Amino acid sequence: MDNKIRMKARDVNFYYGTAQILNGINLDIFANNVTAIIGPSGCGKSTFIRLLNRMHELVPNARLEGSITLDGSDIMADAVDPVEIRRKVGMVFQKPNPFPKSIFENIAYGLEINGTRNKQFIEDKVVESLKKAVLWHEVEKRLHDSALRLSGGQQQRLCIARCLAIEPEVILFDEPCASLDPISTHKVEELILELKKVYTIVIVTHNMQQAARVSDHTGFFYMGKLVEFGRTEDIFTRPREKRTEDYITGRFG
Amino acid sequence: MGRHFREELEQLNSDLLKMDALAEEAVAKAVAALRDRDPVAARAVIDNDSRVDELELVIDERCLDLIARYQPMASDLRFITTGMRLNGELERIADIAVDIAERVIVMARDPFVKPLVDIPRLTAVAQKMVKMAIDAFIARDSEIAKQVLFLDPEADSLRDAIHKELVEEHMMKDPATAERAVQLLLIARFLERVCDHATYIAEDVIYMIKAEVVKHHPERL
Numbered sequence: 181m182d183n184k185i186r187m188k189a190r191d192v193n194f195y196y197g198t199a200q201i202l203n204g205i206n207l208d209i210f211a212n213n214v215t216a217i218i219g220p221s222g223c224g225k226s227t228f229i230r231l232l233n234r235m236h237e238l239v240p241n242a243r244l245e246g247s248i249t250l251d252g253s254d255i256m257a258d259a260v261d262p263v264e265i266r267r268k269v270g271m272v273f274q275k276p277n278p279f280p281k282s283i284f285e286n287i288a289y290g291l292e293i294n295g296t297r298n299k300q301f302i303e304d305k306v307v308e309s310l311k312k313a314v315l316w317h318e319v320e321k322r323l324h325d326s327a328l329r330l331s332g333g334q335q336q337r338l339c340i341a342r343c344l345a346i347e348p349e350v351i352l353f354d355e356p357c358a359s360l361d362p363i364s365t366h367k368v369e370e371l372i373l374e375l376k377k378v379y380t381i382v383i384v385t386h387n388m389q390q391a392a393r394v395s396d397h398t399g400f401f402y403m404g405k406l407v408e409f410g411r412t413e414d415i416f417t418r419p420r421e422k423r424t425e426d427y428i429t430g431r432f433g
Numbered sequence: 434m435g436r437h438f439r440e441e442l443e444q445l446n447s448d449l450l451k452m453d454a455l456a457e458e459a460v461a462k463a464v465a466a467l468r469d470r471d472p473v474a475a476r477a478v479i480d481n482d483s484r485v486d487e488l489e490l491v492i493d494e495r496c497l498d499l500i501a502r503y504q505p506m507a508s509d510l511r512f513i514t515t516g517m518r519l520n521g522e523l524e525r526i527a528d529i530a531v532d533i534a535e536r537v538i539v540m541a542r543d544p545f546v547k548p549l550v551d552i553p554r555l556t557a558v559a560q561k562m563v564k565m566a567i568d569a570f571i572a573r574d575s576e577i578a579k580q581v582l583f584l585d586p587e588a589d590s591l592r593d594a595i596h597k598e599l600v601e602e603h604m605m606k607d608p609a610t611a612e613r614a615v616q617l618l619l620i621a622r623f624l625e626r627v628c629d630h631a632t633y634i635a636e637d638v639i640y641m642i643k644a645e646v647v648k649h650h651p652e653r654l
Contacts (some may be wrong), residue, residue, distance in 0.1 A: 389504050416506045418644030428506040430435065 186211040186350060186380045187232060187269075192246035194227060196239065201227050203404045205246070209350070214372060214381045216395035216412065218388060220427065223401040225384045229352045232382065233269035234262040250350070267294070270348035274355035276335035278327035278342075283310075283319050286327045286338055287345045294346060305345050313341035314371055333364025340371065351375065353383040357390065369394050388428055392416045400424045438503050445499065445516055448492050449523075453567045455485045456523040459530035460563070460627060464556045466537045467620065468549070475537035478530055485527040492520040508641075515641035519570065522630045522637075526563060529623045529630075536616050536623075546603050546613040555591040555624045558584060562631035569635060575642045579654055581635035582647075588628035595621040 187209040194202035202224045209215050209232075217225040227236070234255060236242045248255050255265050278286050287306045296302055306323070310316040315337040319330070327338055336356060343351060353372070357365040372381060372394050385391050391398055392412060399409040400423075408415065408424045419425045426432050459478055466474035496517045499505065505513055562581050569578035599614045599621075636648045647653045 388506065392504075392506070417510060419507050425507050429509045430438070 183211040183213060185209065186251060187382075188247075188249045189228075189231070190247045190249075192228075192231065192244065192248065194224075194231065194236070194245075195243045197241045201404055202231075205406050207399055207406055207409055209380060209382055210397065211380050212376055212378075213396040214376050214383060214394050216391035216398045217382065217384045217401060218386075218391050218398060218427075219401035219407075220432075221386075224404045225401045226354055228401065229271075229354060229382055229384050232350070232352055233266045233271060235266070235271070237262060267346050268348055269350040269352060270343035270346065271352040271354065272336070272339050272343055272356050274358045276332055276339050276359070278330070278335050278338050280326065280328055282324045283327050283330070283338060284323040287342050290342055290346045309341040309345040310338075312344050312375070313337045314367065314374070315341055331364070333360050333367060336360060336364065336368060337371065340368075340375075344375075348379065350380045350382065353381065353385075355384055355386060358386065365390070388416075400427060402427070438499075438505075438509075441495075441499055441503075442509065442512065445492070445495055445513070448488065448495065449516055449519055450567075450571070452485070452488050452492060452520060452523045453563075455481075455488065456527040456530070457560070457563060457567075459485065459527045460533075460560060463530040463533040463537070464553075464560075466534060467540075468553070470537070470541050470545075472538045472541040475534035475541075478534035482527060482531050485524055489520055489524040493517060496520070511641045511644060515570075515637045518637045519634055522634050526627055526630050529627050532623050533620055536620050540613065540616045543613055546599070546610045546617060549617075551591055551595045551598070552617065552621060552624070555588060555595065555621060555628075558588050558591065559624045559627040559631070562588070562628050563634070566631045566634040566638065569638045570641075573642050575639045578635040578638045578642075582632055582651075582654060585628055585632045588625050592621050592625040 185208045189205050189207045192202055192205040193200060205228060207228075217228060219225045230236050231244065231248055232255075236244065244256065250265070250268065254260070255269075279289060281289065284306055287309050288302045291302050291305055296305075307316065310319060315334060318334060319325075319338075327335065330338060340351075340356075356372075357368050360368065369390065372383065375381060376396075383391070383395065395412045397409065398412045398415040400407045400415065400419075400421075402423055408419060408421045410420075415424065416428060419428065459481065462474060462481075463478045466472075466478065496513050499513050500510075503509075562584050565577055565584075566581045569575065569581065596618060599618055603610045603614045633648075639645060639647050645653060
């Protein structure tokens with residue numbers, strides 16, 4: 181279960197202007213594991229995963245201290261291209277955000293802006309990505325329909341397929357099922373369990389049962405700090421920290 | 434989780450205490466019937482067992498319902514799963530009271546093979562162990578639960594002494610007493626099983642409180 185460590189956060193402090201959002205975070209993300217980040221709204225969990233692919237840099241006045249590494253190298257180093265990091269560390273958001281284009285183009289687009297021109301390669305990649313995202317059989321006959329005509333759950337799997345097409349190593353999911361019905365949620369969860377065989381996954385979720393179902397490790401964030409991190413089965417049956425216990429048994433939050 | 438869930442946990446807690454009261458009462462009445470050689474009182478223990486069985490089903494259903502509806506975690510989850518186990522152990526204890534009562538009815542026809550000395554002692558240990566295990570559950574006190582586990586060897590040695598005496602002093606010396614001696618042997622065995630169920634309850638209570646599995650791992654105590 182404890183595979184090698186793929187990403188590592190060390191002594192991470194993070195600020196928006198003068199407001200400190202994260203405080204002394206140390207956390208390991210294991211390869212081919214699902215790591216769940218849980219905690220009440222405003223605890224810093226979404227902020228934290230945005231650091232993992234340098235999305236925080238898109239916000240003015242953001243400042244980071246400490247280090248985050250991917251396979252041992254510092255992703256924040258000046259010489260590192262953030263676009264390259266975002267290719268290796270993909271993200272799927274809370275609300276499905278397909279481009280207002282066809283299903284096919286949604287996936288092809290990422291490949292094209294990454295410089296791929298070979299049409300056959302792109303076509304193969306679109307099919308492969310849709311199959312990996314378990315969406316192929318639902319869309320194979322309408323690849324050139326608008327992605328916006330898909331259901332919410334299908335749109336979310338399309339976004340996952342789009343992310344897979346550029347062959348990331350780590351996939352970040354920020355509340356991926358928050359706007360989905362239970363059946364679509366089930367499909368996305370099944371997909372996450374399938375994807376972890378190949379990718380390393382980090383998922384932020386408000387849904388503790390979801391964290392318990394899909395993850396191998398769980399970190400509980402509270403007020404900008406990582407209160408507890410451990411194997412998911414331990415966190416949900418015998419947490420060491422009282423604040424974790426209180427949160428997961430619904431006594432606060 | 435909210436107030437409704439807390440109230441349901443409270444209800445489960447009080448149902449378990451009711452189950453315990455029934456089980457302890459069944460044992461007390463069965464051993465009193467033995468002491469008094471009273472087949473009528475023994476019959477009452479047997480007839481009363483259906484109340485225990487019904488409550489067992491109610492509690493089991495309540496536990497499953499709580500898990501299905503609330504998906505409890507951590508100490509809440511441990512409380513409910515322990516509740517299910519306690520429920521089963523208490524039901525078994527009540528069943529053993531029925532086993533004893535059945536022996537009392539058989540034995541009422543003839544005098545005891547010998548005056549009862551160690552059996553009342555074993556009875557006292559068994560009742561004490563059950564009471565302490567449930568006290569540990571009520572007080573959420575793992576130290577009391579631990580003491581239950583330390584009492585179990587006493588029960589085992591009392592049973593062994595009873596066994597030895599009945600076999601060597603009675604069955605071997607006068608085979609005509611074998612039938613009556615066997616009835617007492619069975620009762621000793623039943624009482625010792627009550628002690629075992631008390632230790633299972635104590636182990637489950639320790640798990641509930643401390644999230645530590647001491648079952649099959651005495652070195653962790």
